Amino acid sequence: MRSPKAVINSELLVWARDTAGLTLDEAARRLQKRVDQVQAWENGDDQPTLVQLRQIARVYKRSFSDFYLAQAPEENPPPHDFRRLPGEVALTYSPALRHQLRLAQTRRTIFHELCNDLGVPIPEFGLRASLTDDREALGPRIREFLGITLAEQQAWRDPRRAYKAWRTRIEAHGALTFQITGVPTTEIMGFSFAFPELPVIAVNQKARPNGRTFTLLHELVHLMLGYSGLCDIDEGMVRPAEEQEAEIFCNAVAGAALVSSADLLGFPLVRLRGAGRHEWGNDELEGIARAFSVSEEVILRRLLSLGRTTPAFYQRKRAEYLARYAQIDQQAREETEEQEIRRNMPRETLSNLGPLYTRLVLESFNQDNITLIDASRYLGLKARHISRLEDLALSE
Numbered sequence: 001m002r003s004p005k006a007v008i009n010s011e012l013l014v015w016a017r018d019t020a021g022l023t024l025d026e027a028a029r030r031l032q033k034r035v036d037q038v039q040a041w042e043n044g045d046d047q048p049t050l051v052q053l054r055q056i057a058r059v060y061k062r063s064f065s066d067f068y069l070a071q072a073p074e075e076n077p078p079p080h081d082f083r084r085l086p087g088e089v090a091l092t093y094s095p096a097l098r099h100q101l102r103l104a105q106t107r108r109t110i111f112h113e114l115c116n117d118l119g120v121p122i123p124e125f126g127l128r129a130s131l132t133d134d135r136e137a138l139g140p141r142i143r144e145f146l147g148i149t150l151a152e153q154q155a156w157r158d159p160r161r162a163y164k165a166w167r168t169r170i171e172a173h174g175a176l177t178f179q180i181t182g183v184p185t186t187e188i189m190g191f192s193f194a195f196p197e198l199p200v201i202a203v204n205q206k207a208r209p210n211g212r213t214f215t216l217l218h219e220l221v222h223l224m225l226g227y228s229g230l231c232d233i234d235e236g237m238v239r240p241a242e243e244q245e246a247e248i249f250c251n252a253v254a255g256a257a258l259v260s261s262a263d264l265l266g267f268p269l270v271r272l273r274g275a276g277r278h279e280w281g282n283d284e285l286e287g288i289a290r291a292f293s294v295s296e297e298v299i300l301r302r303l304l305s306l307g308r309t310t311p312a313f314y315q316r317k318r319a320e321y322l323a324r325y326a327q328i329d330q331q332a333r334e335e336t337e338e339q340e341i342r343r344n345m346p347r348e349t350l351s352n353l354g355p356l357y358t359r360l361v362l363e364s365f366n367q368d369n370i371t372l373i374d375a376s377r378y379l380g381l382k383a384r385h386i387s388r389l390e391d392l393a394l395s396e
Contacts, residue, residue: 003049008067010044013056015072017042019102020060021095030059061099076105079191079228082243096182104178104193104200110378111176111357112198114364123174125199129224131249139256142220146173150263154291159209162293166213170201170220171356177216179205179352190215191230192222199223205352208325210295217254225250252305259292259302267291270308277310278303285317297321346389349381350396358393362386 017027024042028035031052040046048056057064078093078101115122127145129138143149146169156162167177180188180202189207193200201219203212215231222229227246264270269284280303285296292299300317303309350358358379365375365386376383 003051005047006050006053006067007047008053009069009071010042010047012067012069012072013042013048016056016060016062016066019075019098020062021093021098022060027059031055061095061102075102076193079193079230081230082247083188083230083232094183094187097180097188100180100183100202101191104191104202107178107353107357107378108176108193108195108198108200111360114360114369117369118360118364118367120360122197124197125174125223127173127220127224128226129221129253131225131245135249135252136256136261138221138224138253139258139260140262142217142224142253142257143260146170150260153293156293157290159213159293159295163209163213163216166216168355170216171354175199175201175220175223176357177354178202178357179212179354181205181352185211187232188230189232190219192219192228194223194226194228208295208328210298213294214254214258214298217257218250220257221250221253224253251301255298255302255305258294258298261302261306263292264288264299264302265306265308270303273308276308277313278308279313280309295321345381346385346392349379349385349389350392353379355393355396358389362390362393 017024020027022030024035024038028038031038037046041048053067054064056062057067078098112122114120127142146166148165148169152165153162156165171177174197176198178200180190183204183206185204185206188204189211190201190203192202201216201223203215203219205212207215218231219229222231225246229246231247231250267288269288280300282296285299289296289299297318300309300314304311304314361370361375361378364370365372370378372383372386375386379386379389381389
């Protein structure tokens with residue numbers, strides 16, 4: 001029996017395709033339909049069947065019900081793009097990135113509504129900064145705000161533990177943190193939405209743990225400045241002067257928060273070497289980085305900022321690190337292709353959505369404020385996995 005036609009406003013098909021970042025040809029290819037057929041749907045000359053509309057919803061990454069709205073809803077614009085020069089922005093928003101931007105805002109809305117339903121107060125994000133503030137002073141201020149001590153940091157001794165700890169503390173102070181999936185790090189390292197309450201930070205899941213931690217702190221500084229942004233973190237990008245200033249500022253403050261000047265200069269090896277612009281051995285840099293649970297590049301950049309190494313040495317070592325990262329990433333891709341990896345969906349969900357969002361959805365479900373179907377949809381997880389997710393969330 002042929003599937004019945006979907007009686008919908010054809011303008012919503014155009015809206016959904018445009019906001020997905022797909023041309024008519026790209027949409028037709030992904031839907032495996034002729035271009036003239038997709039055009040006929042959008043012109044209102046024909047209607048897709050219900051089965052075809054479900055396929056359209058999957059390809060455009062929209063909910064099925066979106067196509068039954070009376071008109072296209074207004075959506076918040078994407079954050080300011082700090083990655084490229086003006087004029088290139090529209091070319092760099094892939095459909096996958098557009099989807100992640102929408103998801104982050106949708107999850108924030110869900111979180112806000114669930115808080116209201118449960119009577120949970122929403123804290124105002126209370127950390128502020130301006131570009132005229134002293135960068136070195138802001139680092140300790142962030143650490144104090146988040147309640148992270150040097151002793152605690154040095155006890156982590158592992159990049160994954162460090163990332164998890166920084167992320168948990170940021171969430172505890174009124175920000176939601178998500179992980180970006182399905183987008184290469186060459187396109188985006190992170191983005192942020194600087195809402196006055198429930199601001200959002202998203203970090204690319206494909207980055208190494210140390211890279212995720214630095215991006216997390218970089219985006220935190222964006223929130224402090226009140227700037228929403230899409231970032232690649234690389235200071236070598238060509239940007240307008242004011243944007244370059246903001247990105248350099250965010251990088252500098254993130255570095256000062258991860259490794260304060262007092263803590264680094266007081267580190268035994270650094271104190272022993274004394275003042276002056278030194279070159280450092282790999283073992284020395286690795287040892288300092290391990291003590292602070294950060295990358296060697298962060299340590300080297302901090303040494304440069306504090307006048308303990310030369311720009312030439314920093315540039316030479318940074319080139320080595322970039323080459324090493326590329327090699328590691330290539331090896332990881334090859335190993336992934338060669339091995340069939342059994343995915344742990346509940347753990348992936350907790351990692352990507354963050355403990356704050358995940359626990360609130362589970363609490364809402366357990367208090368019968370939402371159904372199992374709602375919880376499954378909000379978490380993007382099949383219902384059969386929710387019990388295991390709850391066990392993981394409670395043990396974190």
